[in-house]
Structures are given as C-alpha cells and as structure tokens.
Amino acid sequence: QQQVKQSPQSLIVQKGGISIINCAYENTAFDYFPWYQQFPGKGPALLIAIRPDVSEKKEGRFTISFNKSAKQFSLHIMDSQPGDSATYFCAASIASGANNLFFGTGTRLTVIP
Amino acid sequence: DGGITQSPKYLFRKEGQNVTLSCEQNLNHDAMYWYRQDPGQGLRLIYYSQIVNDFQKGDIAEGYSVSREKKESFPLTVTSAQKNPTAFYLCASSMFGPSTDTQYFGPGTRLTVL
Numbered sequence: 038q039q040q041v042k043q044s045p046q047s048l049i050v051q052k053g054g055i056s057i058i059n060c061a062y063e064n065t066a067f068d069y070f071p072w073y074q075q076f077p078g079k080g081p082a083l084l085i086a087i088r089p090d091v092s093e094k095k096e097g098r099f100t101i102s103f104n105k106s107a108k109q110f111s112l113h114i115m116d117s118q119p120g121d122s123a124t125y126f127c128a129a130s131i132a133s134g135a136n137n138l139f140f141g142t143g144t145r146l147t148v149i150p
Numbered sequence: 151d152g153g154i155t156q157s158p159k160y161l162f163r164k165e166g167q168n169v170t171l172s173c174e175q176n177l178n179h180d181a182m183y184w185y186r187q188d189p190g191q192g193l194r195l196i197y198y199s200q201i202v203n204d205f206q207k208g209d210i211a212e213g214y215s216v217s218r219e220k221k222e223s224f225p226l227t228v229t230s231a232q233k234n235p236t237a238f239y240l241c242a243s244s245m246f247g248p249s250t251d252t253q254y255f256g257p258g259t260r261l262t263v264l
Contacts, residue, residue, distance in 0.1 A: 080156075080258050082255065
C-alpha cells in the first residue's frame with residue numbers, strides 16, 4: 038500500500054517553463070513533507086521541505102505548496118533549467134515517530150533546451 | 151569532511167551467495183536506514199536503527215539482515231533467501247528526535263546477481 042502517491046511518473050518541460058509535481062497522502066499524522074532530488078547513479082539529496090503549519094515554502098526557484106485539507110502537496114520548479122533534469126521524490130513522515138520516511142514513486146523530469 | 155559513505159559502488163553476486171554492503175557515517179547521527187530502490191517503485195525501507203544494538207524491520211526486510219554494533223556503522227547483508235536482490239541500495243542517516251527529520255543519503259551500492 039503506497040502511503041504517498043506521486044504524479045506524474047515522467048515530465049518533459051521546455052527550458053524556462055514551470056515544472057509541477059504532485060503528491061497526495063492519506064495519513065493525517067504525517068507532519069513533515071520533504072522533496073528529494075536524485076541524479077542518475079547518486080543518492081537522493083534533500084531539496085526543500087515543509088511542515089503543515091504553513092501553506093507554501095519557497096527556496097530560490099523551488100516552491101512547495103501544501104493543502105492540508107486536501108492532503109496534497111506539490112513541488113513547483115520555476116524557470117526550469119536542463120540542470121534540473123533528475124528524478125524527484127516526495128516523502129512524508131511523522132516527526133515524533135521513528136523518522137521513517139514514506140516515499141512517493143518518483144517523477145523523472147527532463148528539461149529540454 | 152562529514153557524510154555517509156557506502157561501499158562498494160558496484161557489487162556482483164552469484165546466486166546462493168550472501169553479500170554484505172557497507173555503510174559508514176561521521177555525522178554523529180543516531181538513526182540509520184537502508185532502502186532499496188527499483189525502477190518505478192521509489193524507495194522502500196528495508197531496516198532502520200535508532201540506537202546502537204537495536205534495529206527494526208521495515209517494509210521489505212525478508213531476505214536481509216543488519217547489525218548496529220557501532221553508532222557510525224550499519225552494514226546490510228543480502229542473504230541467499232532474498233529472491234530478487236538485484237537493485238540499487240541506499241543507506242541514510244538522521245538525528246533522532248522531533249524537528250530533526252532530515253535524512254541524508256549515501257551514494258548507493260548497485261547490486262547485480264549473475
């Protein structure tokens with residue numbers, strides 16, 4: 038049973054465009070929602086994370102939008118660049134628990150020049 | 151230079167053999183994790199450990215074993231009981247406790263069964 042559902046599976050965006058990746062969850066006990074970026078053959082690296090007390094968090098070109106009532110959160114990459122081409126994973130966890138992260142299935146982003 | 155190291159980067163195993171993947175961290179993190187990554191399935195938790203000499207099964211522990219004798223080290227053994235071990239294995243670590251949720255990942259080990 039997938040605790041966090043992620044879409045789309047793959048995404049192709051023109052350079053300069055906006056990339057949007059969506060995730061949904063069911064467990065209302067989740068209170069930490071990170072996004073990880075993974076390049077081929079490498080381990081995932083934390084990109085940006087949000088807690089449910091805010092609806093949006095922005096770091097540079099990356100923004101997380103969070104909708105607590107809908108149990109959804111999304112990653113927006115503004116002015117997408119070819120260097121952003123990677124696989125992106127959303128995840129969720131319960132901060133007071135064992136810090137176990139439940140990952141989405143990943144989105145392979147390709148930014149074409 | 152702080153971080154997580156995994157070795158080897160590539161590992162080939164014959165069917166019926168046990169192999170051990172190494173994971174070491176010098177971040178002074180309490181918790182360590184092993185994930186398996188397969189195409190189209192994201193990351194799935196194999197085992198995790200919050201403290202030395204203690205570990206818990208994750209979602210797909212069958213055919214795997216771990217030990218945590220030192221805070222810095224969390225080796226994973228893939229046993230011959232694991233039916234389909236070919237995958238990319240990732241080790242991670244984090245501080246344990248509220249507001250310290252970030253997991254830091256190593257570079258991974260790609261295991262191929264011949």
